[in-house]
Amino acid sequence: MTESFFHSLMNPKSIAIVGASNNPMKMGTMHALSILKDGYKGKFYPVHPIEKTVLGHPAFKSPLDLPEAPDLAMLVIPSQHLLPVFEAFGKIGTKYAIVITAGFNEAGAKGAILEEQLKALAKKYGIRFVGPNCMGIVNRAISLNTSVSPIVGKPGKLGLISQSGTYVAQTVDYLKKRGIRLSKAVSVGNEADINIIDVLAYFGEDNQTSAISMYIESIRDVKRFLDVARKITPHKPIIAQYIGGSDAGGRAGLSHTGAMAGKDYLYDGLFKQAGIIRVYSVEDLYGIGWAFATQPKIKGNRIAIITNSGGPGSAIADTCDANGCEMPPFSEELQKTIKPLIPSHAPCGNPVDLTFALDMKVMTHTIPDLVMKSGEVDGIVLHGAMSTGFLAAVFPHLSELMPGVTLEDMIKGSTKDLTDSVQVPFKNNIPMTVSSFFDRADQYTQEYEDNDIPVFDSPEKAAHAISALVKYKTICDRKSYQPPLELKTNDTAMQILKQAIENNQSALDEYSAKQLLASYGIPIPNEILCHNADETIAAGKKIGFPVVAKACDPSIMHKTDSGLVHLNISDSKSLVNAYHAIQKSTGRPVPVLVGKMIKGQREFLAGITFDEQFGHCVAFGVGGIFTEALNDVSYRVAPLSDSESEEMLNDIRSSKLLFAYRGMLAVNVKSLAGVLSILSKLPLLHDQIKEIDINPIIISDAEPVVVDALIVLK
């Protein structure tokens, strides 16, 4: 298990650090201070060539002088001096290291060589390490923090994995001010050894961690990532931000950790396939992650809104509505129980708008509790809980007005026992998110946050967070993942490919491509390859008019624009004309494929693409003339299970086309999904296949028929 070694790294009983001194402005010292001051109870060994003591602890000239092999070595020294020190730890038997130092793969060719040497040393001595070019690790279970920013206080339940050190270091104060608490965090840096997937696997099994947020610039082993993530997501939510899909973003990322960025749409498909909630800002990475880490699992999409102001109430309603939630009007019974609690004209039908109300107990305890107990909703978004922060904002002049009374007295006087309010979601096992314009200066914000209820600084964000919980429910409701059924190679396909390779073809001709697909059960039209006009006449009669006639040659990849396709031919004479027209267009004899004319208004595309990073991926989308105009295509990593194929169909924006529509039958989704499942396995069965492009798949009545196909060989 990968987890056990990483558990050891995250739980060292002793740490040696090289690079810390008594100068607090040095990076090494900042890292050491966090280890020393944030509550870690293990042993601490500074290594320093000159100083006798570092930060009050006896220093050692070299790792070789240490009284024991520390469990973990931290290195924060210039890259050109790093290797001998790293090796010294290897020699004394240290098995885990964190290499903070930058100047490796991310810094060009020389750095890349250094990184290879580092990896070789690690291998030689059996050292597993995080970094280089990272900010370290955090394990709040043992109060261990090796980053540069102090982290103290109550541990949280959110695990953070980041390919940017900034998001473990520069944001500590930011998180504190938003009441967001981590369980564990790892800045993985260049991932020369331990990578985000190792950390993910470990966080997946970590009881201290209830949700995992990942900042991703590149995934090197996509298949393993998918395997690991899809085991975790059914029981523990993963939230991910992927950055690097743009040209400039990619340029930035490459120089950042030395890893290549990938295509945004492939990451998008990968996250969906793995059941990962994608977010588009670091704020959501933390905030939505924190909502997941703290709140009970949501059981449906019915949301109640409780507010003290119409504007925020409406904003929550609109945002929830746009993100898959319902705000059902309350039953008369429930309204009757709420009505006496609020001003006479205040609405109580969902939203409940208390208007300007200063009785916070009714708003934060009585009504939420009533609403949760009613069974009419699955979650609550609350806006307007405020007390001390509001007072401080509104009454700066208090003592002028009420001589002898200070604002501090007033605030202290209005501090209340909020136990009931902060327990509501957990006692009812129903999630709640809160919106407040008053930050931790307000007692409500502070106590909500400190008791695991997320508070957002806008109504829209609180609504987005509850909507994310609802989205995760649909992920948990998916059929449990079953590996794709095995597909067996068949002789027809083998023979077609063998022949093409022998002919040095870079692609199969259309006829062969479709025959290959058909040999695996993919539906194609009845069609015959003809080598002269007479053969076309016979074919036309056999197939039955109307037919299509197309030039068929492996060198012709794009037929539509060049008059090589003749559609809807209704008789033999026209067919012969079409045959000759094709010969004339090409200027050389080419076989002509005569096939049944397939009619249908709905056209899709499917395909297999190859990406250096992702390997083979499956594409499905709207085809025909709308292909480029809509660019409505969904991607997944191959191969696909049947349920993954069905999900993928519904992932396009135009998925309404799959249902009964404008007098057309509902598409046979099983059959269409079957095409994707089979396609997704073909590159595994036949390693000669590089890419497959099917466009269009015409829906004839309800059935998909592959009308054109291109198979590109390696």
Added chain:
Amino acid sequence: MTESFFHSLMNPKSIAIVGASNNPMKMGTMHALSILKDGYKGKFYPVHPIEKTVLGHPAFKSPLDLPEAPDLAMLVIPSQHLLPVFEAFGKIGTKYAIVITAGFNEAGAKGAILEEQLKALAKKYGIRFVGPNCMGIVNRAISLNTSVSPIVGKPGKLGLISQSGTYVAQTVDYLKKRGIRLSKAVSVGNEADINIIDVLAYFGEDNQTSAISMYIESIRDVKRFLDVARKITPHKPIIAQYIGGSDAGGRAGLSHTGAMAGKDYLYDGLFKQAGIIRVYSVEDLYGIGWAFATQPKIKGNRIAIITNSGGPGSAIADTCDANGCEMPPFSEELQKTIKPLIPSHAPCGNPVDLTFALDMKVMTHTIPDLVMKSGEVDGIVLHGAMSTGFLAAVFPHLSELMPGVTLEDMIKGSTKDLTDSVQVPFKNNIPMTVSSFFDRADQYTQEYEDNDIPVFDSPEKAAHAISALVKYKTICDRKSYQPPLELKTNDTAMQILKQAIENNQSALDEYSAKQLLASYGIPIPNEILCHNADETIAAGKKIGFPVVAKACDPSIMHKTDSGLVHLNISDSKSLVNAYHAIQKSTGRPVPVLVGKMIKGQREFLAGITFDEQFGHCVAFGVGGIFTEALNDVSYRVAPLSDSESEEMLNDIRSSKLLFAYRGMLAVNVKSLAGVLSILSKLPLLHDQIKEIDINPIIISDAEPVVVDALIVLK
């Protein structure tokens, strides 16, 4: 001019308030405190039935007892007591009022009556008033604040108009902590008299206000809003959030200000037509608004990114890229000037990533100035400027380490003169937005904000803000608005409509509808209405095969699903068959429309819809079988100028279909836009027309042809 009266209301020389007392927990007192304490220099007259003095000022028993007619009356008393007091102000000659009191239109039938009575009194005495059910006004030019929350300090340049009082009152502290400063603000409440359009017109001409943010739940007079807004947006940006499009949002809004919410897609079209930047959260309403209010106008979409960390740099790049910006790699020349300033391995090609750099002057002054002067970019997004906030976050233990040195000393010691840094954008006249995880605890954040450079708490938000500036540039680049050219009614159209009305038709039959459209120059196929089989034969010959045959009767609105349409008929025999088949389907004799078969793969829709709130609107979108699946439709308020029609074409997601595409010609956009322009004027010319539905418009080669049309009568 509406502006002048509102100017008087916003600049009173004296204010009377009814409802303030000496109890600071009363709403009236809170409002009075803001007037008294925030710097307003005018006269202040409390009116109170019992108290001798209120907040230290002599109180008057009734408005009638006041020594003069105050310029402005503020009323914060229960609704049942309001009218006589309001009338008393009328009697003494006060011309402006703010009615804070709630319990009017938003509170059901009784409240609605009260609001009518209030309006009648106002009319009787010539009083113009804001409210009821509002939070008051703010005019920082004269330090006037009538809201409940104190606002002091340097005035800003952002004007705020809100249909939610919360966004003028509850967010004051929120804005302060984000360094966002207002010029003026108006909480309009129920808009019984003065409405958001009055305020908008005034803000449009107000020199103190550089950008206008509007929180909107309902616009009652859409046409006037459009007129006023489109005069402002070419020279002053308007940012708007519209809330209420969802069912629950609408329910909330109705009970909030008593106004009906409208269809989200109509608001979306209205904002685009008016050149308004739409945002979807109150955070963006303030933050994006603040960026507009402070930054120089952007001249292009080329953005430079300067960062001290790869993660945020990449996030800015991706976000900018997704929102219409370019991040051009810097020229070698520029890179050469930057390279010596940053660590040797740090990238300098855009993004410039200084990596972990503590020389903030290079990052915040030298490099931004170089980059702006290069002429290679139009804007900058900066991440990583930090000093005192960073020190405070990282060195809580400083004094333990360095006896005698306190953190406060260190912070004070690191406080610098940032004049050069905060002047960079203004000296170069190039906009800049900043991202920082340290709030106003950091000197950089504080001085940036206090010197009109917006700081956002995430890289994505800073990127969004600069992207919004770029979007506004495209609005300013639009052709200046010219009123739609006049269209003259013609006899054919008059005759068709007269006939239909005489026949008591609720709609025109297809033939008449298309003849009406054709009479205004909208292209339709050559077609003939036939009443027997022989006529169809003659028609077929005259028109030329292939033709279509369709049942044509005003009572038949949906033909496609019921076998009443026969396409692509190639000879007389088939045409006669089609004629008889139609008669059989209807079971009664119906005329048959024989028309030229129009072929083309691209199908659009156009139409005129009628909405109670918006009046007649124009729709344009993808038609044919994709109509519902894509729901790719754009709306505008009728009538349209020619340039508005052309813009509308490009507003659909699938606008690629308009260009040369897959071997098809580029659509004749002038001709297609012409269809929209003409359509948009028809309901004005003919008040019998309620709605028009054209679907499809087939693009035949490059030319649009209206193939089916329905005109619904009132």
